[in-house]
Amino acid sequence: MRRRIADIALTLLVIVVQTTLGRYLAIAGLPPDLALIWTVTLALRRGQMIGTVAGFCTGLVLDLLSGGDGMLGLSALALTCGGFMAGYFYNENKTLQTLGSYRYILIILSVALVHNLIYFIIFLQGSGVHWWQAILLYGVPAALYTAAAGLLPMFIYARRLLL
Amino acid sequence: MLRRAYEFVILFKEYLVFGVLLAFCAVLLAQNDDAQIRTIRSVAVVAVGSLQDVFGVIPHYFDLRRENQVLRELNLTLADEVSRLREARLENVRLRGLLGLKEEKRSGVVAANVIGKNLALLRNTVTLDVGERNGVRVNMPIVTEDGLAGKVVATSGGYAVAQILFNKEIRVSAKIERSRVDGIIRWDGGSLLALTDVAKTLDVRTGDVVMTSEYSTFFPAGVRIGLVTSARGSEGSLFQTVDVRPAVDFTRLEEVFVLTTTPDSERVALERRARGE
Numbered sequence: 001m002r003r004r005i006a007d008i009a010l011t012l013l014v015i016v017v018q019t020t021l022g023r024y025l026a027i028a029g030l031p032p033d034l035a036l037i038w039t040v041t042l043a044l045r046r047g048q049m050i051g052t053v054a055g056f057c058t059g060l061v062l063d064l065l066s067g068g069d070g071m072l073g074l075s076a077l078a079l080t081c082g083g084f085m086a087g088y089f090y091n092e093n094k095t096l097q098t099l100g101s102y103r104y105i106l107i108i109l110s111v112a113l114v115h116n117l118i119y120f121i122i123f124l125q126g127s128g129v130h131w132w133q134a135i136l137l138y139g140v141p142a143a144l145y146t147a148a149a150g151l152l153p154m155f156i157y158a159r160r161l162l163l
Numbered sequence: 164m165l166r167r168a169y170e171f172v173i174l175f176k177e178y179l180v181f182g183v184l185l186a187f188c189a190v191l192l193a194q195n196d197d198a199q200i201r202t203i204r205s206v207a208v209v210a211v212g213s214l215q216d217v218f219g220v221i222p223h224y225f226d227l228r229r230e231n232q233v234l235r236e237l238n239l240t241l242a243d244e245v246s247r248l249r250e251a252r253l254e255n256v257r258l259r260g261l262l263g264l265k266e267e268k269r270s271g272v273v274a275a276n277v278i279g280k281n282l283a284l285l286r287n288t289v290t291l292d293v294g295e296r297n298g299v300r301v302n303m304p305i306v307t308e309d310g311l312a313g314k315v316v317a318t319s320g321g322y323a324v325a326q327i328l329f330n331k332e333i334r335v336s337a338k339i340e341r342s343r344v345d346g347i348i349r350w351d352g353g354s355l356l357a358l359t360d361v362a363k364t365l366d367v368r369t370g371d372v373v374m375t376s377e378y379s380t381f382f383p384a385g386v387r388i389g390l391v392t393s394a395r396g397s398e399g400s401l402f403q404t405v406d407v408r409p410a411v412d413f414t415r416l417e418e419v420f421v422l423t424t425t426p427d428s429e430r431v432a433l434e435r436r437a438r439g440e
Contacts (some may be wrong), residue, residue, distance in 0.1 A: 020214050023280040029287075030416075048177045049350065056184045063191075064207035066281055066324075072200060073191030080184045087177065120193070123286070124331070134352050 006024035007042065007050075011058055014038040019065050025065055025149075030142045032149035035062055038073040039079055040086040040108050041153060044098050048087020055083025074122055108150040112143035187310075203389060205319045212278065212290050212322030213254030230417070237308065246411045271423040273297050274324070275305070277416050287329045289313070294321045298423050302381045310387035311335065311375060312419050323421070326387070328356055328409050336379035337388055340372040348373065348388055348407065356389060358405035367394040367401075373407050380426045 014034050015122035022031040035058045043051020063072045080098030090106050091098060098104060119130045194200060210423050212407060262369060275297075277288035293299050295318050305312045305325050313327040328350060335348040337358060344365045346358040371391040377384040389409040396403045 017282070021277065040201060052177065052181050054186070060191075061207075062205055065210070066286055071192070071286065072204070077185065077189065079348060080181065080188060084177070084181045093196035137267040137352060154415060 002137055007046070007054070011038060011042075011054060015058060015061050015065075018062065019135075021067070027145060028141070029139065030145055031087070033112060033115070033142065034114070034149070035075075035079060036082055036112055036146055037085045037108055037150050037153065040104075040111050040150075041085035041099065043083050044104070045095055047090045047136040048084060050082035051087040051090070053083070054078055055079035055081070071123060074090055074119060076102070077117045079118040081118055082111045085114055086111050088111050096161045098152060100161040102154075104154045109143055109147035112146045113139065116140075116143055148156050181209075201317075204317055208290070208294075208317050208319040208322050208324055212292070212294075212319065220334075232248060241308070266288050271298070271424055273299055273421040275299075275419050275421055277419060278322075280380075280416075281324075285412075286331070288316070289316075289327060289419075291323045291325060291419065291421065292321070294323050296320050299323045299421050300347050300425070302350055302423045302426075303424065304382045304386070306386055306422060307411050307416070307419050309412070310389065311382065312411045312413070312416065314381060315421065321334050325419075325421075327413055327416070328411070329413055330367050331336050333411070335382055335388065336376045337373050338376040340374050341368075342366040342371070345376055346377065346405065355392060356407040356409055358407050359389070359402070361394075361403050362398040362401060363403045367391060367403065369393055378430060383422060383424055 009031065018034045025031050030121075039051060039055040039058055042054045056076050056079065059076030060073070062075045062079075066075070070086055086107055089098060089103070098107075117131075119134060120134045124131045124134055191200075236276070271294050275291040275293040277289045278292045281288045281290070291299070291305070299315060299318055301315055301318055303315045305314060312326065313325045313330065314332060315323045315325045317324040323348075328335070328348070329353065331350060333350065335347075337348045338345045339358075342365070344361060344367055346361040348356050348358055349358050358367070358373060369391055373388045374390060375382040375384055375386040375388060387410045389407040389411075392406045392408050394403055394405045
């Protein structure tokens with residue numbers, strides 16, 4: 001129970017940091033997707049079910065906070081898929097090994113790419129912008145930056161693994 | 164039978180939950196304009212606005228010196244401009260009186276601080292520290308001293324969220340100041356804006372000033388949008404591609420003004436009637 005409460009509190013903290021301080025971490029207008037990193041981390045620590053639900057809840061809150069642009073549910077959809085995908089890499093006996101190694105970064109990168117792909121394909125429906133252009137211009141750099149931001153938790157978990 | 168169904172649910176629970184959540188997201192995407200969702204959003208805007216208000220002090224602290232210098236210089240320039248505009252206005256009033264032209268509806272201005280920027284992929288919005296209590300409503304334009312910045316898309320009592328011009332959803336009726344050529348300003352995801360629906364034969368040149376046109380329902384006419392950086396025709400198309408560099412520097416957007424203008428209801432009603440709505 002305490003673990004669940006801690007997870008929920010941390011999820012809220014990540015959302016607050018993402019929405020308030022995300023812009024200070026942005027490079028060329030692209031902030032790292034802390035919500036995605038947290039969703040992947042939860043999926044790897046707690047399993048596919050928790051990862052999927054956490055992705056949905058986090059995405060939904062982010063959608064609500066993003067203003068009235070007519071796309072409520074989009075971040076929730078993309079993050080739900082992200083959490084579900086990351087859950088495939090869950091191994092109860094090797095949680096720390098996964099989180100403390102380069103595999104964690106590769107998982108974040110692949111989940112971020114899929115997340116951005118889903119996001120752009122839906123978001124750009126009916127607009128003049130090609131989704132593959134958006135993926136190349138924003139999706140790939142944003143995914144790379146998000147993966148790079150994942151290095152910090154990876155080092156923390158790697159250190160915990162050594163102790 | 165029931166036992167089998169139970170085993171099936173247990174075996175595929177992750178897939179079932181995933182499916183249900185995806186379906187829920189699809190419903191949400193389809194029900195975006197629902198009144199209840201707008202209310203929930205309004206509450207969310209208050210929550211995020213309050214938090215961003217707390218953190219909004221950070222850039223102000225670091226940039227205060229530079230900002231002060233810029234404002235002092237701007238003050239001098241504006242003081243000079245105000246005196247010239249005052250003369251021009253007097254002349255304008257006199258000439259309008261001579262010609263019998265209708266006086267334009269003037270809009271009020273509400274100054275606002277940008278307390279949050281949402282840089283989510285292609286959904287660029289800013290959160291402002293003014294809201295319905297200050298007379299700010301949805302669809303009101305936001306401007307800076309440089310020109311048009313965007314429009315308000317959500318409001319709560321004390322906060323508002325505005326789309327900036329670098330937002331895929333925004334469209335602005337615009338015209339070239341020199342040649343009066345009309346077009347629509349939109350953003351296609353690049354570093355510049357695009358003036359679309361401009362026929363190849365029309366006169367658009369690099370360096371031309373782009374401003375809002377009279378055709379817009381929400382944006383007042385004559386607000387500077389930016390400068391044309393290139394205009395070129397493409398083969399097989401009747402239209403030319405016009406790139407526009409916005410007048411507003413969105414990387415330094417800290418203070419804006421909300422123009423508390425509302426569409427002329429008589430005009431809107433007439434246009435609706437003409438469209439048969």
